[in-house]
Amino acid sequence: MKNKFISCLIVAVVVVxxxxxALAGNGPPVVGDALPEMVFPVPQNAxxxxxxxxxxxxxxxxxxxxxxxxxxxIFSMYCPHxxxxxxxxxxxYAKIQNxxxxxxxxxxxxxxxxxxxxxxxxxxxxxxxxxPLFADADFSAHKKLGEVRTPYFIGIKIADDRNHRVFYSQLxxxxxxxxxxxxxxxxxxx
Amino acid sequence: MKLxxxxxxxxxxxxxxxxxxxxxxxxxxxxxxxxxxxxKLKPVDSRLKVEVGQRAPDFAxxxxxxxxxxxxxxxxxxxxxxxxxxxxWTTVCSDQWPGYNIxxxxxxxxxxxxxxxxxxxxxxxxxxxxxxxxxWFPVLSDFWPHGKVADTFGxxxxxxxxxxxxxxxxxxxxxxxxxxGDINRRPDLKGIVDALTALNR
Numbered sequence: 438m439k440n441k442f443i444s445c446l447i448v449a450v451v452v453v454x455x456x457x458x459a460l461a462g463n464g465p466p467v468v469g470d471a472l473p474e475m476v477f478p479v480p481q482n483a484x485x486x487x488x489x490x491x492x493x494x495x496x497x498x499x500x501x502x503x504x505x506x507x508x509x510x511i512f513s514m515y516c517p518h519x520x521x522x523x524x525x526x527x528x529x530y531a532k533i534q535n536x537x538x539x540x541x542x543x544x545x546x547x548x549x550x551x552x553x554x555x556x557x558x559x560x561x562x563x564x565x566x567x568x569p570l571f572a573d574a575d576f577s578a579h580k581k582l583g584e585v586r587t588p589y590f591i592g593i594k595i596a597d598d599r600n601h602r603v604f605y606s607q608l609x610x611x612x613x614x615x616x617x618x619x620x621x622x623x624x625x626x627x
Numbered sequence: 628m629k630l631x632x633x634x635x636x637x638x639x640x641x642x643x644x645x646x647x648x649x650x651x652x653x654x655x656x657x658x659x660x661x662x663x664x665x666x667k668l669k670p671v672d673s674r675l676k677v678e679v680g681q682r683a684p685d686f687a688x689x690x691x692x693x694x695x696x697x698x699x700x701x702x703x704x705x706x707x708x709x710x711x712x713x714x715x716w717t718t719v720c721s722d723q724w725p726g727y728n729i730x731x732x733x734x735x736x737x738x739x740x741x742x743x744x745x746x747x748x749x750x751x752x753x754x755x756x757x758x759x760x761x762x763w764f765p766v767l768s769d770f771w772p773h774g775k776v777a778d779t780f781g782x783x784x785x786x787x788x789x790x791x792x793x794x795x796x797x798x799x800x801x802x803x804x805x806x807x808g809d810i811n812r813r814p815d816l817k818g819i820v821d822a823l824t825a826l827n828r
Contacts, residue, residue, distance in 0.1 A: 515726035515813065516655035517760055555817035556726070563729045574815075587655050 465583035466591050466606045472499055473581035477548075477571045485569040488544065499593065500601040504544040506625050508605075511548050511582060511589040514560035519588045522610030523564035526588075529614040530568050543627075546571065550579035550587065594625050655722055661758075664718045670809040673790055676781030679805055683796040686776045688744065688767035691752050696742065696765050698796065706739040706803075706826055707796045708819055711777060713788040713810055715747040715755040723791075723813050724766075725759045730816060734764075737823035739795075742767055746774045746789050782807060795822050 466472060476496040480486050486493060490503025499507055510526060512519040533539045547570040549557040557572045573579055582591075585608060592605030604625050611617030677683065687697035701707050712723055724743050727734075734741055741764040745752060748770040756766050769776045769789070777789040784790060793814060795804035804822040808814045 513655065513722065513726075514729065515722040517725045517758070518655055520725065520729055520760070551813065553815045553817055555815065555820070559726075559730055559733070559816065563732075 463581055463583045465585045465589070466603045468603050468606055470603055471601060472591070472593060472603060474498060475578045475581055477578075480569050482569070489546075489569060499546070500595055500599055502544055502546070502595070504542060505595055506543040506621075506627065507593050507595065508543065508545045508621060509548060509591040509593070510545070511550055511579070511585055511587055511591070512560070513550055513587050514552050514556045514563075516587045518610060519560075520564075522588055522612075523560075523566070525611050525614050525617075527564065527566060529611050529617055532614055532618050534567075539622075539627075543622075544568075548573050548578055551576055592621055592625060655725070662716050662718055662721045665714075668810050670811065671790060671807055672784040672786070672810075673782050673807075675805065675807060676779065677794075677802055677805065679802050681802050682800055683794070683802045684776075684779045685800075686779065688769055688776060689749060690765045690767050691749060691756055692765065694765075696767055698742075699800070701740055701798075702800050703798055706737065706798055706823065708734065708739050708741045708823070709792075709794040709796070710741060710743050711780075711782050711789045711792040711794075712743065712745050713784070713791055715745060715751050719791065719811065719813050721755070721758075724756070724762065724764075726813075726816060727764065728759060728762050730820075731763045733816075733820050734823070737820070737827050738798075739823050740764065744769050744776065744789070746770055746777060746783075746787065784810075793819055795819070795826065797826055 463473060476498050479491045479493060479495055479497050480489070489497070491497050491501065499509065530545050533543050533545065545568040547566070547568065549560065549570055550573045552560070552572050553574045554572045557570045560566070561570050579585075582589075588610045589608050590605060590610075591603060593601045594604050595601045605621060683698060685697060685699045687695050690696050698707060710724070710727065727741055743762075743764060743766040745766075746769045747755070749768045752766055752768055756762055774783040774787060774789060777783040780792070780794065782790040782792045790807045791810045791814065792808070793804065793806040794802060797803045803826055806814060806818060
C-alpha cells in the first residue's frame, strides 16, 4: 500500500515538473542578453532584401541583418496603439534614412504577431510603411519574446564579429520620433 | 492508503487545470489591464441554425450611435458582413474590430458593409468601442431579448455569449458565407476578403 502511495506521488510530481516549463514560457528580452533564436523568410521584395543585406531565398535570423543597430517593432494590425503610433514610427524611420551617418548602419524591421501575411500587408498599405514587416501568424516569435504587449520595441547592437546584444526592450511606441531616436542612439552608445 | 494515492493524483490534476491558460494573444498595450481573460474556452458551443444558400433571417437591432439598424435596409444595395464577437472587454474580441477598422477600403472595394454584433448592452458597448478609436461600421447590441439574433443564426453559446462568427449576406439577402471559428482565436481577415472577392467575381 505504502509503495502504491509513493508511486502515485512520484507520478504526480513528474506531471507537475514536466508542465512547468510550458507554463512558465519566456520573459521579454533582457538588456545585455542576446535575442532568442527566431527565423523569418528572406523577403521576396528586392528592395527589402537589399536594405537588409540578404541573399534571395531561404530564411534569416535578425543578427544576420547587415547593420550595426537593428530596431524591431513588435506590432499587430489589430492593435489600436500600433495604428495610432504608425505615422510616428514612419517619421522615426524617415529620420534614420535621412541622416547620412545613420542610414545603412541603423536598420528597422517590424514583426506582426498573430498576423497573417495578408494582415501584415493590410497594415503596410494602410500606413504606407517602407521598412520590412514580417508575419508571425502562429505566434511562434511572440512566444519566444515573452508574449509582450504591443507595440513593443527592441533594439539590438551587432558587433563586427556578428555577436549581438539587446540594448533596448520596452513596451510602448515612440510618441515623438526625434526624442525616440535620440534615446535609442544614446542607449545604443552611438 | 489507496484512497490517499487517488486523492493525490486527482488533486494534482485539478491544480494543473486550474492554472491560468497562457493564451498568447498579442494583447494590445492600449487595453493595459482593462480586459478580462476568460482563459481557454470550448472552441464552439452551439449549432448553426442557418446555412449557406438560405435566405438570411432579418433583424433590427439598436446601435451604439442610437439608430436601429436592420439587415433588410441593405437589400439590393450592399453585401453585408456580420461579425459576431462573444463579449466586450475580453482578450481576443478587444483586438478584432480595431483591425477591421483599418480595412474599410477592403470592404468598400467589394461593395460591402460591416455590422459588428455582440450580446452586450449599449452602455457596455459604448464604453468598450470608444477605446478602439472612431469605428466606421455600426456596432449593434443583441442584448434584449438576450442574444435573440445570435440564437436565430445558431451562434448563441450555452453561457449566453455568442460564438466568434462571420456571416456574409449578399445583396439579394442570401447567406453566402458562414464561419463559426474557434472562439479562442481571431479569424484571418483574408477569409472575409476572399469570400467577398468571390461574391463580386
